[in-house]
Amino acid sequence: MRVLVVGSGGREHALIKKIKESPRVDYIACAPGNGGISYDAECFNVGATDIDGIVNLAKEIRADFVVVAPDDPLVLGMVDALNAEGFKTFGPNKAAAIIEGSKVFSKNLMLKYGIPTADYKVFDNPADVISYIKEKNEFPTVIKADGLALGKGVIIPENLDEAVAGVKEIMEDKIFGASGNKVVVEEFLTGPEVSVLAFTDGKCVKPMVSSMDHKRALDGDKGLNTGGMGTVSPNPYYTDEVARECMEKIFLPTINAMNAESRTFKGCLYFGLMITPKGPKVIEYNCRFGDPETQVVLPRLKTDIVDIFEAINSGTLSDLKIEWDERACACVIMASGGYPKSYPKGLEITGLEDGNLDGVTVYHAGTKLDGGKLVTAGGRVLGVTALGDTLPEALDKAYDGVSKIHFENAHYRKDIGQRALKA
Secondary structure (H helix, E strand, O other): EEEEEEOHHHHHHHHHHHHHHHOOOOEEEEEOOOOOHHHHEEEEOOOOOHOOOOOEEEOOOOOOOEOOOOHHHHHHHHHHHHHHOOEEEEEOOHHHHHHHHOOOHHHHHHHHHHHOOOOOOEEEEEEHHHHHHHOOOOOOOOOEEOOOOOOOOOOOOOOOOHHHHHHHHHHHHOOHHHHOOOEEOOOOOOOOOOEEEEEEOOOEEEEEEOOEEEOEHHHHEEEEEOOOEEEOOOOOOOHHHHHHHHHHHHHHHHHHHHOOOOOOOOOOEEEEEEEEEEEEEEEEEEOOOOOOOHHHHHEEEEHHHHHHHHHHOOOHHHOOOOEEOOOOEOOOOEEEOOOOOOOOOOEEEEEEOOOOOOEEEEEEOOOEOOOOEEEEEEEEEEEEEEEEEEHHHHHHHHHHHHHHHHHOOEEEOOOOHHHHHHH
């Protein structure tokens, strides 16, 4: 088979490395890819949101299957365009991808179908948001931009001044563009967070192993929200009992709700959950593999991922047994100094030579090749990942890998997995 993967980050690199394991695949292309991905797939300089460009590329390379990994092209309808040209795809169509594309849609869906989530109100006027927050006078509170915002469209003000500043940034300064035309204001939930990715063909739901993300930039969960500074799997808070409750009250009801709305979801549905004192509740949905959760979930997948993609495409997922490695997995993100604000690019990366990193897999997120040298090209640069019989063993291996990789002002958290170890 010839497979095309759309995207350019660590998630895409993890998908490509897993697809490479399939004996059914003899050629992988990626658009646009990155420096590290170019060692595992042929990269083409076509933007991930260039729908016509991707369709033409799929024709040119005679792709048998196209995996659309990022949120933007899914929400824009790339899968619909590929399907219209006869390509088999992995990823939801435009009608289903709205579950991530609009926070207002997803909150209203949960309310309508009784899926547990935080209480909320929707606003399209900044003054109304502020008067509502003043009136409620409950902090911290949660303010979310309606549309896509690179995983950063959520602010959690601790007081009124922070709320006013946040609403101004999102709704008036438009730091996330049109995504901030509407906002959702939610009650602040407490409890451990759990990420669960699930394969679904619109009828059957097969959750993957659980994971725990670390969103804040600095140790001790301090600093700005990022796209994720590291992950571990499994998440100790996601017990068998919690998993059963999630299947009954969240996973299946969500799939059924989308079917009832004529928006059948096929692909990977990400459930961002909080295990509150009143049981699990949905914080957010994503219409695709999470990044960096994918980097600890896919190393534990034993079943051929291409078989899973085909089963979802043909609606036969219930017939497939999906098997998982019992070992733990840890991923530490090495980011550019300054991330998630401004940071330099083009810094040389060393220490990735073969044999230097035994037992460690490095997923490239923000790298490029510059005259044969590998250099930084983004905020999150590398995901240094390892499996271990126990979580401490996986973490030790991953951090040992981090210690051998160098670029100027590399920034990483030193406490990834500590919350999980204390559970």
